[in-house]
Amino acid sequence: MNELIRELFLKNLGNPILDRLTDAAELELDSRNAVFTTDSFVVKPLFFPKADIGKLAVAGTVNDLLMLGGIPKYLSLSLIIQENFPIAWLERIIKSIAKACGKALVRVVTGDTKVVDRNSCDGIFINTSGIGIKLPATELGFRRIKEGDAIIINGNIASHGVSIISARENLKFNIASDCESLESLIIPLLKEFKRDIHFLRDPTRGGLATTLNEIVQAIKYSIIIDEKSIPVSKEVIYACELLGFDPLYMANEGKVVIVADETVSKDVIKYLRRNKLGKNAGQIGKIAKGFGKKVIAKTPIGSLRIIDMHEGDPVPRIC
Amino acid sequence: MNELIRELFLKNLGNPILDRLTDAAELELDSRNAVFTTDSFVVKPLFFPKADIGKLAVAGTVNDLLMLGGIPKYLSLSLIIQENFPIAWLERIIKSIAKACGKALVRVVTGDTKVVDRNSCDGIFINTSGIGIKLPATELGFRRIKEGDAIIINGNIASHGVSIISARENLKFNIASDCESLESLIIPLLKEFKRDIHFLRDPTRGGLATTLNEIVQAIKYSIIIDEKSIPVSKEVIYACELLGFDPLYMANEGKVVIVADETVSKDVIKYLRRNKLGKNAGQIGKIAKGFGKKVIAKTPIGSLRIIDMHEGDPVPRIC
Numbered sequence: 184m185n186e187l188i189r190e191l192f193l194k195n196l197g198n199p200i201l202d203r204l205t206d207a208a209e210l211e212l213d214s215r216n217a218v219f220t221t222d223s224f225v226v227k228p229l230f231f232p233k234a235d236i237g238k239l240a241v242a243g244t245v246n247d248l249l250m251l252g253g254i255p256k257y258l259s260l261s262l263i264i265q266e267n268f269p270i271a272w273l274e275r276i277i278k279s280i281a282k283a284c285g286k287a288l289v290r291v292v293t294g295d296t297k298v299v300d301r302n303s304c305d306g307i308f309i310n311t312s313g314i315g316i317k318l319p320a321t322e323l324g325f326r327r328i329k330e331g332d333a334i335i336i337n338g339n340i341a342s343h344g345v346s347i348i349s350a351r352e353n354l355k356f357n358i359a360s361d362c363e364s365l366e367s368l369i370i371p372l373l374k375e376f377k378r379d380i381h382f383l384r385d386p387t388r389g390g391l392a393t394t395l396n397e398i399v400q401a402i403k404y405s406i407i408i409d410e411k412s413i414p415v416s417k418e419v420i421y422a423c424e425l426l427g428f429d430p431l432y433m434a435n436e437g438k439v440v441i442v443a444d445e446t447v448s449k450d451v452i453k454y455l456r457r458n459k460l461g462k463n464a465g466q467i468g469k470i471a472k473g474f475g476k477k478v479i480a481k482t483p484i485g486s487l488r489i490i491d492m493h494e495g496d497p498v499p500r501i502c
Numbered sequence: 503m504n505e506l507i508r509e510l511f512l513k514n515l516g517n518p519i520l521d522r523l524t525d526a527a528e529l530e531l532d533s534r535n536a537v538f539t540t541d542s543f544v545v546k547p548l549f550f551p552k553a554d555i556g557k558l559a560v561a562g563t564v565n566d567l568l569m570l571g572g573i574p575k576y577l578s579l580s581l582i583i584q585e586n587f588p589i590a591w592l593e594r595i596i597k598s599i600a601k602a603c604g605k606a607l608v609r610v611v612t613g614d615t616k617v618v619d620r621n622s623c624d625g626i627f628i629n630t631s632g633i634g635i636k637l638p639a640t641e642l643g644f645r646r647i648k649e650g651d652a653i654i655i656n657g658n659i660a661s662h663g664v665s666i667i668s669a670r671e672n673l674k675f676n677i678a679s680d681c682e683s684l685e686s687l688i689i690p691l692l693k694e695f696k697r698d699i700h701f702l703r704d705p706t707r708g709g710l711a712t713t714l715n716e717i718v719q720a721i722k723y724s725i726i727i728d729e730k731s732i733p734v735s736k737e738v739i740y741a742c743e744l745l746g747f748d749p750l751y752m753a754n755e756g757k758v759v760i761v762a763d764e765t766v767s768k769d770v771i772k773y774l775r776r777n778k779l780g781k782n783a784g785q786i787g788k789i790a791k792g793f794g795k796k797v798i799a800k801t802p803i804g805s806l807r808i809i810d811m812h813e814g815d816p817v818p819r820i821c
Contacts, residue, residue: 206566206703207539209636215534220526221578221631225616225623247525259540259631263582297544299819303624304544312540312578312631317528384525500618 184266188296191274195281196260200292208292210257216317218253220244223310227500229272231350233359234436236309237279242436243387243502244313245287245364250383250439252323252373253315255287255366261295261310268307276307287364289313318370320377325401327381332470333448334406335441337368337455338463339414340391344433345422347501356422363437368460372441376451382442385435387502389493392431394440395468395478396492406478408468408490432493434501442470503585507615510593514600515579519611527611529576535636537572539563542629546819548591550669552678553755555628556598561755562706562821563632564606564683569702569758571642571692572634574606574685580614580629587626595626606683608632637689639696644720646700651789652767653725654760656687656774657782658733659710663752664741666820675741682756687779691760695770701761704754706821708812711750713759714787714797715811725797727787727809751812753820761789 193202200208224240234242245255260280264273284291338361346360365385373380386394391413395406415430423430437460443451448466455461478490512521519527543559553561564574579599583592603610657680665679684704692699705713710732714725734749742749756779762770767785774780797809 205570207537207570207572207632207634209570210536210538212531212534212536215531217529217531217536217633218526219529219576219578219633220612221580221629222614223580223582223616223627223629225582225618227622251524251526251528253526257538259538261540261542261629261631263542263544263627293539295541297542297819299544299624303546304627305618305622308542308582308623308627310540310542310580310629310631312580312629313526314536314538314633315526500616502616 184298185296187270191277192294195277196291198290200290210292213316218248218251218315218317220247221310221312222247223308224502225308225500226347226502227305228350229306231346231360232357234362235276235279236307237276238283239362239436239502240309240311241280241283241287242362242364244311245289245366246385248313248315249365249369250385252318252321254318254370255289255313255315257292257314258284258289259293259312260291263297263299263304263308265301265304265306266298267301283364287366318373321373321380322378323380323382325382328402328442328470330404330470330472331445332381332442333445333466334408334468335443335448335451335464335466336414337439337461339416339419340435340438341415341419341423341430341433343436344390344498344501345419348426348498349422356418358418358422361435361437363460365437365439365460368458369439372454375454376443376447379444379447380441381444384440386438386440387434387436390432390434392490393492395490399476399478404470404472405474406468407471408478408480410480411483412465413467414463414465428497431490432497436502503617504615506589510596511613514596515610517609519609529611532635537567537570537634537636539566540629540631541566542627543821544627544819545666545821547669548625550679551665551676553681554595554598555626556595557602558681558755558821559628559630560599560602560606561681561683563630564608564685565704567632567634568684568688569704571637571640573637573689574608574632574634576611576633577603577608578612578631579610582616582618582623582627584620584623584625585617586620602683606685637692640692640699641697642699642701644701647721647761647789649723649789649791650764651700651761652764652785653727653787654762654767654770654783654785655733656758656780658735658738659754659757660734660738660742660749660752662755663709663817663820664738667745667817668741675737677737677741680754680756682779684756684758684779687777688758691773694773695762695766698763698766699760700763703759705757705759706753706755709751709753711809712811714809718795718797723789723791724793725787726790727797727799729799730802731784732786733782733784747816750809751816755821
């Protein structure tokens with residue numbers, strides 16, 4: 184099994200660094216300013232509309248690097264596989280990883296595999312860790328967020344969470360996950376708007392509501408959002424109504440919350456909309472004063488409501 | 503559960519980079535020449551004589567960085583935990599990770615946790631990935647190995663594998679694992695002997711025999727070892743005889759195979775023996791010609807035998 188996995192790795196993911204097959208990879212980085220992240224993926228089911236655990240494992244880690252202004256460069260790939268896992272599935276997952284790496288311009292440079300007996304692991308778990316090189320002209324962080332800043336999102340929310348639950352429960356919504364590496368959207372954006380982009384975060388587990396709450400917890404302002412300006416597809420709204428979920432709390436895997444200087448807000452949205460990954464981009468709110476560390480939503484009927492932090496994601500194992 | 507884990511992480515592993523709690527860590531590296539590695543740990547049982555999965559997860563990754571001449575700097579830590587996992591065990595494991603990091607002078611700078619239902623994961627799986635900075639004056643690699651080079655090991659083999667099997671099966675050998683980060687042994691050694699150290703590898707899964715076979719597969723020489731010169735404790739020999747295992751194939755987690763220029767062999771051994779982690783160090787063989795890509799052992803009675811590569815480790819889930 185280990186031999187077979189090694190062959191699959193090399194055939195699909197091979198590159199001069201990985202091919203050396205040492206226990207660690209030697210890298211020559213473009214700069215000493217790096218970003219580093221890790222994520223384990225336990226999503227269930229492994230395959231879902233428009234994506235799978237392999238694509239997700241690349242997108243999740245690549246996007247985490249991007250959120251700190253890192254150009255994604257190198258990935259590690261570690262698999263925990265149950266012993267009777269179908270080889271055809273494994274091959275499909277590895278090919279999906281290879282394709283996603285090619286698109287995001289990252290390379291798998293080091294890996295590891297553990298095989299466990301069939302009662303010890305639920306199919307396959309994947310860990311990817313990533314190294315990126317910081318874009319020099321940017322500075323992102325909570326400390327850069329200020330009153331009046333625009334809060335922008337690059338497109339329709341909640342489709343990943345709904346896609347997973349629908350695939351898991353065999354519901355017939357057929358909603359595609361938004362799972363995607365955002366490298367081709369974020370890097371040009373940061374190069375174009377430089378220090379006018381103040382903060383980035385991907386609203387994954389717990390959805391947009393959780394990300395906005397994490398932001399207000401870390402700054403001294405409030406966030407006011409306009410509910411009707413939040414892009415979400417009719418299909419997702421319909422599915423959420425039937426299932427009893429709030430789209431604001433559903434996971435995304437190809438979305439980014441951008442906090443930008445209000446003076447560039449319109450230009451940022453115009454710029455995002457030119458890219459396929461940002462075609463439904465829009466401003467959803469702003470950084471404000473007067474409500475403490477709270478996320479406040481203007482509802483479609485004009486009243487205000489507090490958007491709370493939930494305990495965890497409403498759907499388990501969405502990533 | 504996630505909140506609790508976050509608190510445990512910060513309380514025990516906190517440092518200025520981790521405390522920022524961003525999805526990735528920002529690093530300023532000492533150099534652009536880095537090494538990068540990943541390992542998932544699924545060892546069973548989680549606790550065994552003198553170590554546990556936490557200490558192992560640090561030692562395994564730290565040692566992989568050292569083997570390429572990297573000074574270990576940063577670790578990522580990703581946990582997959584089953585939902586009813588005892589908090590007291592988790593705390594014990596995190597404290598063990600913290601202690602091991604302190605000893606090896608590495609910091610956990612980014613992390614992730616996934617909780618899965620009780621039938622989906624066997625207690626806890628841990629992934630650590632690591633970044634190290636290359637020691638400038640060294641050059642390690644298969645390409646540097648040449649005829650006549652000495653093959654040295656830093657101490658008694660096979661104790662990790664025997665310790666795990668003994669703890670798992672409730673046997674009463676009470677053999678301690680050799681699980682240890684080798685930072686305090688390897689870094690001074692490389693600084694002292696620089697380019698006279700040609701190659702390093704830690705003989706983990708599959709033991710010393712597997713590591714020696716991996717070496718001959720990658721070079722154009724043979725390896726001749728002298729079986730009686732291989733350090734191994736009487737207790738381990740006794741246990742292996744009873745269990746029907748060959749110590750040459752049993753895993754180690756605190757050992758290193760050093761290929762050094764023959765002119766410095768004696769000095770290297772003297773140097774190693776001054777360190778607690780190298781007190782049983784000795785030369786076990788040399789790089790030679792004449793037997794092809796084979797590992798040949800001189801037996802205690804003077805005959806020669808081929809030391810083959812096994813398929814995988816004789817004991818599953820030893821790391």
